[in-house]
Amino acid sequence: MLNSTNKVNDLYEFKPFLLNQNRIMGLDLGKKRIGVSISTHSLDGALPLRTISVNKFSKIIDILKSIISEYNIKGIIFGLPKNMDGTEGRSAQSVKDKAEKMCNEINIKYAFWDERLSTVAVERNYVKNEKSRSKKKQVKKDIDNLAAAFILEGAINYIMKSKY
Numbered sequence: 001m002l003n004s005t006n007k008v009n010d011l012y013e014f015k016p017f018l019l020n021q022n023r024i025m026g027l028d029l030g031k032k033r034i035g036v037s038i039s040t041h042s043l044d045g046a047l048p049l050r051t052i053s054v055n056k057f058s059k060i061i062d063i064l065k066s067i068i069s070e071y072n073i074k075g076i077i078f079g080l081p082k083n084m085d086g087t088e089g090r091s092a093q094s095v096k097d098k099a100e101k102m103c104n105e106i107n108i109k110y111a112f113w114d115e116r117l118s119t120v121a122v123e124r125n126y127v128k129n130e131k132s133r134s135k136k137k138q139v140k141k142d143i144d145n146l147a148a149a150f151i152l153e154g155a156i157n158y159i160m161k162s163k164y
Contacts, residue, residue, distance in 0.1 A: 011111050014075050015159050018043045022074040025067065026152025028115065028144055029078060029095050034060065035144030037152045038071050044160070046152035048145035061105050068108065076108055079115030079151040113155040115147070 017024055018039070026046055028035035034052040039045070052063055067073065078099045081091040096112070103110045 011159050012162055017074045023071050024075045025073045026077045026148045028148040028151055029098055033144045035148030037145055037149035046149040048149040051144045076110040077152050077155045078112050080112035082114050082116050113151050115151050
């Protein structure tokens with residue numbers, strides 16, 4: 001059952017949060033891990049925060065509630081894994097179902113941002129540019145929260161450039 005007070009169909013509904021200096025969170029939901037990012041203090045970009053290993057739903061909710069409280073988060077942007085032709089497949093539906101369940105449990109507004117090629121972009125920009133093996137290994141370990149930051153930053157830029 002969808003709680004319509006939490007669902008945000010339009011990213012523009014997040015603009016008042018940003019204009020009022022409220023932070024938002026970005027999540028990259030994977031099968032094994034969840035990348036977490038938060039908007040910057042200046043609200044002009046995103047910072048990778050952490051990666052959550054997926055295990056029990058209740059534990060994930062507790063972690064997210066803690067982050068939301070600590071950083072005064074007012075909304076969540078989920079990366080939506082669309083197909084290359086822009087259609088939504090099973091992965092996208094899975095993310096939508098998980099997002100609805102999570103946000104109804106947390107009681108927070110949420111929306112989606114197209115995440116096509118976000119991990120590829122992160123790998124190109126971070127992994128390949130690192131010279132040392134140890135740094136490359138660390139970036140690969142952090143790929144999920146870096147992808148979440150990439151997703152959130154794209155959404156923030158889109159929201160703030162809107163004329164609404």
